[in-house]
Amino acid sequence: MNWKARLLLLDGLMPSLGDDGRLAWGTLADAAEDAELVFLGLDRSDGGEKPCFAAVPGEGDASPRMANPQLWSLMATMEPGDLALYGGARSITDWHARHRFCAQCGAPTSIAKGGWQRGCESCGAQHFPRTDPVTIMLVEHDGKLMLGRGKGWPEGRFSALAGFVEPGETIEEAVAREVFEESGIRVHDVSYISSQPWPFPSQLMIGCHSHALNTDLTIDETEMAEIIWYSREEVTAALDGDGPFVAPPPHAIAHQLMHWWISR
Incomplete structure (x- = not known):
């Protein structure tokens, strides 16, 4: 054992936070004797080089993030660096467990x-x-944005439509197919905006923007509870916490995509 080595403390796949709200760390002595350890990188924050590890849990978790409200709440309180580190550690240890x-x-x-x-x-x-690629896309038409509420989501919570890229598809084709399947809307002029890793269980969210040919919705009720067109003013108010819907939290790429849209 290396006395300098650090172990990211996890409760299964849940993050453990210290009194300061930061990720909690221990030593390799805190790991079970037969634990599989994943190397996360080197901590050079104090001028040294401390190897950092995470232990593989007994079980993985492939459930969607909405299935764990406690984790969703914890992630909303974490600072960006800790959130990124936890997301990577969760994805890789979950993969090993499964x-x-x-x-x-x-x-x-x-x-x-x-x-x-x-x-x-x-x-x-x-x-x-x-890592599974997922397109998450803003769909715009005449200054309005199409947002949806998925099946099982809390009332009033809306986000951008999203879906997995299928084998043989380009990103642009995946955007067009997913939007049409979920809303009945045809889109064009698909462009890339930004991306974000998403550890539920291990996805790369590919943020895109597109333009709709019309606004006549045919909702896939097996996946979507609601789809609504919102004005720029309504989206702005929602991001400020006082709008007609509950916006995605700041750590979600959908939140950043909406900010990008209203600032154009």
Whole structure:
């Protein structure tokens, strides 16, 4: 053991916060004797180089983030650096917890390369953490923005539409398909704005903007509870906390995309 090494303290996949609201850290002695450890990087904040690790939990969690209101609330209080570090640690340790067996032959796998790979001793297959691309898109028409409330979401909470990129698709094609499937709206002039990793369980949110050809909605009621067109003034008021809907929290890319839209 390296006495300088630090262990990110997690409760399963939940973050542990100290009295100061920051991520809590321990030493490698805090890890279970048989724990698999993932190398997160080096902490150079005090001029030294302290290796940082996280332990793989006994179980993973592939449920959507709305299924855990406590985690959602904790994330809203975390400062950006801690939020980014926790998101990366959650994604990689969750992947390990859910990939203990080889997808090729079914034999047990073991951690390798500091936690950034799993290897199968039976057939020799190498498995690497995956990231799933998801488009999240603003849809605009004549100065209004189309926002939706997904099935199971709290009343009044709206966000940008989103969906996974399917095999063989470009980002632009994924935006057009997802918007049409969920709203019945055809879009054009799709452009990229920004991206954000999203650890539920391990996605890359690709923020885009598009223009709608019309406003006549045909809502996919199996996925969406509501879809509404909002004016610039309504979106601005919602981001200020006093609008006709509850906006996504600041740490979500949808919030930043809305700010980008109203500032254009």
